[in-house]
Amino acid sequence: MFTKKKQFVALILIVAGVSLCFMMTVVYQKYRGLQVNMVLEGQEPEPSLRLQLKKPQASSLLQQKEPIKLFSPLAKVPVAEVPTNIRKNVAESNFKIKDRKEILEFIHKQCKKYGKLTVGPGEAKWPRKMVIAKNWKEHKLIYASNPKTGSTSFKKWVSRMQGNNNTYDEIRHVHQMGRYGNVQELFDDATKRLGHQVTLVEAVEPMFKVTVVRNPITKLLSGYKDKVKRLNKYGLKPVMLKMNPNLKGNSTNAEKYAAFVEAVVTGRLRNHHYTPQWNKMKICDFPYDMILQTETTNQQIHVVQEHTNNTQYEFPTSKTGTSTLQQTKDYYSLVGPELMDKLHRYYLWDFVLMGYSKLDNPNFPYLDFDQNIDNEFGMLIAEYTDTITEEPGTQPTLDPTVK
Numbered sequence: 001m002f003t004k005k006k007q008f009v010a011l012i013l014i015v016a017g018v019s020l021c022f023m024m025t026v027v028y029q030k031y032r033g034l035q036v037n038m039v040l041e042g043q044e045p046e047p048s049l050r051l052q053l054k055k056p057q058a059s060s061l062l063q064q065k066e067p068i069k070l071f072s073p074l075a076k077v078p079v080a081e082v083p084t085n086i087r088k089n090v091a092e093s094n095f096k097i098k099d100r101k102e103i104l105e106f107i108h109k110q111c112k113k114y115g116k117l118t119v120g121p122g123e124a125k126w127p128r129k130m131v132i133a134k135n136w137k138e139h140k141l142i143y144a145s146n147p148k149t150g151s152t153s154f155k156k157w158v159s160r161m162q163g164n165n166n167t168y169d170e171i172r173h174v175h176q177m178g179r180y181g182n183v184q185e186l187f188d189d190a191t192k193r194l195g196h197q198v199t200l201v202e203a204v205e206p207m208f209k210v211t212v213v214r215n216p217i218t219k220l221l222s223g224y225k226d227k228v229k230r231l232n233k234y235g236l237k238p239v240m241l242k243m244n245p246n247l248k249g250n251s252t253n254a255e256k257y258a259a260f261v262e263a264v265v266t267g268r269l270r271n272h273h274y275t276p277q278w279n280k281m282k283i284c285d286f287p288y289d290m291i292l293q294t295e296t297t298n299q300q301i302h303v304v305q306e307h308t309n310n311t312q313y314e315f316p317t318s319k320t321g322t323s324t325l326q327q328t329k330d331y332y333s334l335v336g337p338e339l340m341d342k343l344h345r346y347y348l349w350d351f352v353l354m355g356y357s358k359l360d361n362p363n364f365p366y367l368d369f370d371q372n373i374d375n376e377f378g379m380l381i382a383e384y385t386d387t388i389t390e391e392p393g394t395q396p397t398l399d400p401t402v403k
């Protein structure tokens with residue numbers, strides 16, 4: 001009896017001791033985690049940590065192998081490993097991920113403030129090119145395709161959902177819209193469900209509706225590299241000579257690029273790859289569930305996967321059109337203040353409505369919701385005339401590069 005009691009007390013003590021140790025470990029790990037998170041989210045990392053960070057790279061996420069798993073704030077990171085991983089993997093984009101709701105709220109606020117919300121409740125306007133999977137009932141995703149923001153990756157991904165088992169490198173001709181589901185089916189289905197002719201809003205209601213936006217400054221450069229820079233056999237594309245007859249095949253990249261920027265922002269070169277995004281994607285007038293940034297798509301895509309029954313399909317990565325911050329600055333080195341001003345004016349509402357940063361903003365090229373928009377763009381907003389960004393016909397001219 002007595003020994004039994006002793007045994008019992010001893011057991012209690014052991015259990016209590018073990019629990020205490022466990023709790024202290026948990027608290028310690030939480031505390032460590034908190035410290036690491038504070039560093040990850042803060043603007044100024046500890047000096048010792050800062051030395052270990054990689055140099056900031058514009059859009060470097062697309063060159064990263066596995067940034068999401070390790071550094072999305074939503075990912076569960078084994079705390080003890082963080083410092084090693086920071087050394088190896090942290091790219092600047094990991095500090096710039098924004099929450100889905102935060103982005104939507106910011107954009108909605110700006111749309112209202114600047115009078116760009118033009119539809120009433122229950123109404124919507126069609127964004128450019130909505131892509132759905134043929135089996136959209138299994139993967140309720142609408143992707144509105146914005147050129148030069150990763151649309152090739154998104155379309156390859158939709159091809160995968162539809163059962164295309166080829167490797168992503170092998171999946172080609174993704175810009176042919178006939179390969180995907182027919183949006184009319186959404187209307188037919190909703191009409192059957194609701195028993196009356198349905199509106200666009202009703203038709204797309206069951207779907208998770210996303211698009212991707214990108215800083216106009218890097219987007220324009222990406223468009224240039226992809227569509228214009230590639231030389232023909234005379235060393236210079238004829239379109240470049242039209243922009244500026246003084247250009248030579250051996251002109252520098254910066255010289256050619258400045259001529260290109262001039263041609264685009266003065267309206268001499270019009271192509272849907274370079275036009276402002278907010279209007280063609282109906283950023284204010286379509287009920288998006290998520291607006292991703294190209295700059296952090298890799299870290300945000302899991303949210304789309306979770307909402308669309310797609311966690312089993314890996315999102316394809318792409319390197320196309322990405323430049324480091326230094327490369328971007330080099331290309332823009334001959335774009336003088338006046339021309340840069342014209343660029344800011346041409347893309348005014350992409351900056352103002354979505355919160356994109358100018359080239360000299362430390363947050364460039366990411367969204368910056370804390371910048372003083374009126375300071376940065378107030379002058380341009382004041383002198384703004386609608387003719388600059390309202391495209392006359394939103395139907396793009398058909399050319400073989402249409403995305």
Ligand SMILES: *[C@@H]1O[C@H](CO)[C@@H](O)[C@H](O)[C@H]1NC(C)=O
Nearest residue numbers: 137138139161308309310312
């Ligand atoms: C999720 O997707 C798979 C195919 O990848 C499909 O078999 C399944 O039915 C889908 N689930 C739902 C709830 O639609």
Ligand SMILES: *[C@@H]1O[C@H](CO)[C@@H](O)[C@H](O)[C@H]1NC(C)=O
Nearest residue numbers: 159160161162163164165166
């Ligand atoms: C793709 O692979 C899955 C599983 O291996 C298979 O069920 C399906 O039929 C394949 N689809 C095509 C189009 O080959």
Ligand SMILES: *[C@@H]1O[C@H](CO)[C@@H](O)[C@H](O)[C@H]1NC(C)=O
Nearest residue numbers: 235246247248249250251252
């Ligand atoms: C560039 O090419 C032009 C002819 O197109 C030539 O006259 C000029 O010398 C070249 N300049 C350089 C720096 O090579």
